[in-house]
Amino acid sequence: MKLFNTLTQSLQEFVPLDDTVKIYVCGVTPYDTTHLGHAFTYLTFDTLMRYLEYTGHKVKYVQNVTDIDDDVIRKARELGMQWDELGNREIERFLDDTDSLNIRRPDVYARATDEIERIIELAQALVERGYAYVNEGCVFYDVKHDTEFGALAQSIGLNDYQSMLAIANERGNFPEDKRKRDPLDFVLWQAQAPGEPAWESPWGAGRPGWHVECSSMSMHYLGQQIDIHGGGADLTFPHHTCEIAQSEHYSGKAPFVRTWMHVGMVYQDGEKMSKSLGNLTLVRNLLKEYSADAIRIVLQNHHYRYPWECFPEDLKIAADTAQLFKQVRELIGPRLDGENTMLHNRFIAAMENDLNTPEALQLLKQSAREALDTRDKNLGAEVLRLTGILGLTA
């Protein structure tokens, strides 16, 4: 199978390190409801995992949940809730929404607040090795000390310190802090602010930074080098760029990740679907009108790497496709032993080509129509076997 590696900007033959494929995907911050952009990311890795298993691999899949951060604390205050009460509620909602879409749960669903001890150990080791420094109860990663910092950021055209700084300022994701030596330094451990939840550490009470939780969990649950690390394309910089720096200077092993996979953003009304814009298509609202299969199809009709805009017509077309597969089910009844080598091989070729689900679905649609026109139950049975690999339930 060929997968596109964001770090090398090339299609590479995928060869796992050993007999279990190790996948880590950055999860949600539980303060708001699952929208179609989230679903696109988690469905991509669900589809990949199903396909890898179909082709004979064992898979171990870890996803984190950032259950403590600025957004969770702020939103909980707005709602008059405890931060952990809000987190628990939103984690349940996220799992409900993804379950409803037949997106399988990861083998490990790890909370940042369960990772504190190991995060402290990681931060301490980076301080000892000179890659991090302590100031007023905070620990910061020392970007200028790390001459390799930013390799992944080059994949999105950020080729030097100045360009990283410019985009960081534009997006505001390296908050100003007079305790930092350099504006691009990022926090590994944050000293407690008045009224905020905190945990004990060698530097005083505080809480972990965001980037460090994923380094810590990935290495803890999957080992110091893994096969695939994924997430939304907006995580390339700074989040994944920072993860590489922390992990490789902690473990002394490179590469931390053999294949970086990034999922394109979903747009609506010409703008990126995001919490701040309020232009969300929430999964739970869509499920009132469309089946899980229809929603999976609208997402799988787009190649995972590219951004796309969701139009209402796309959902209607996907619902028709789901209906088409249902008709095939009615044609063949419960029998499942059909076979069509040509369709099977073409489907595999599409999937092997960087998980080309739009092409795979196109083939399945054509074959479904043909099976219905010619009352070909063998072909119909093959169509349904392959839609099953895509996680469809017709």
Ligand SMILES: [Zn+2]
């Ligand atoms: Zn992450």
